[in-house]
Amino acid sequence: MPLTNRKKNNLVPEPALRRMPCYLAYLKLAQKEGLKHISSTLIARDMGVDPTQVTKDLSYTSIVGKTRVGYEVEPLIEVLEDFLGFTVVDEAYLFGVGSLGKALLHDHGLKQFGLKVVAAFDVDPEVVGKTIEGVPIYHFEELSKMHEGTAKIGILTVPVDKAQDVANKLVEVGIRALWNFTPVRIKVDEDVVVQNTSLYAHLAVMFNRMKAE
Numbered sequence: 615m616p617l618t619n620r621k622k623n624n625l626v627p628e629p630a631l632r633r634m635p636c637y638l639a640y641l642k643l644a645q646k647e648g649l650k651h652i653s654s655t656l657i658a659r660d661m662g663v664d665p666t667q668v669t670k671d672l673s674y675t676s677i678v679g680k681t682r683v684g685y686e687v688e689p690l691i692e693v694l695e696d697f698l699g700f701t702v703v704d705e706a707y708l709f710g711v712g713s714l715g716k717a718l719l720h721d722h723g724l725k726q727f728g729l730k731v732v733a734a735f736d737v738d739p740e741v742v743g744k745t746i747e748g749v750p751i752y753h754f755e756e757l758s759k760m761h762e763g764t765a766k767i768g769i770l771t772v773p774v775d776k777a778q779d780v781a782n783k784l785v786e787v788g789i790r791a792l793w794n795f796t797p798v799r800i801k802v803d804e805d806v807v808v809q810n811t812s813l814y815a816h817l818a819v820m821f822n823r824m825k826a827e
């Protein structure tokens with residue numbers, strides 16, 4: 615089960631895990647430009663981080679750089695993609711096909727990062743029964759039917775006042791990881807992974823930094 619395999623990454627500090635997709639994007643660009651080898655110093659300079667930080671972050675993967683030559687770009691990309699779990703596809707259900715849910719269903723990037731939405735759920739008759747980007751939208755009451763499905767990840771994009779209830783039901787039917795876009799701090803058993811994501815948190819940081827200039 616891909617989700618279980620990823621547990622081996624548990625001990626990697628979260629800030630390092632968050633930097634790794636940025637290294638990956640940077641390396642893919644470097645590869646497009648024809649670079650075969652790259653040093654941690656160059657990565658660090660272009661990404662505005664400390665070289666020792668780069669070496670430490672990359673050391674969590676199995677790959678090591680060579681003195682003077684640095685890292686081979688292509689194998690480093692492969693190792694990073696594999697390490698981050700982007701090479702296996704996990705299936706997910708999405709809950710709440712409103713403005714954010716729809717945007718996520720239209721996003722082609724998710725699959726590249728190993729997440730395939732196989733079904734979505736809502737309560738609004740305007741969307742139930744339709745498909746978006748090939749993803750069927752069911753009524754939330756049909757959730758028990760999906761119990762037989764293989765997806766273990768739930769993407770939560772329901773209204774704030776529904777978030778905890780919906781999360782409880784998802785855990786009941788076997789969802790083991792919640793990608794929570796709602797601002798609610800969902801309370802579930804410890805063995806359920808909850809990843810909170812907020813675009814607005816970053817916006818707040820941007821506004822604050824602009825004011826500080």
Ligand SMILES: NC(=O)c1ccc[n+]([C@@H]2O[C@H](COP(=O)([O-])OP(=O)(O)OC[C@H]3O[C@@H](n4cnc5c(N)ncnc54)[C@H](O)[C@@H]3O)[C@@H](O)[C@H]2O)c1
Pocket residue numbers: 709710711712713714715735736737738754770771772773774776780794795796797811812813814
């Ligand atoms: N993390 C972020 O950056 C971010 C950005 C935008 C919105 N949000 C949050 O995401 C959530 C959705 O926002 P939105 O703007 O898309 O709202 P929306 O009102 O457009 O969509 C919510 C959808 O959930 C559906 N819904 C209601 N009850 C449901 C249930 N029990 N099961 C399944 N679906 C149900 C509604 O019918 C609706 O289609 C909100 O909690 C909002 O605060 C987070």
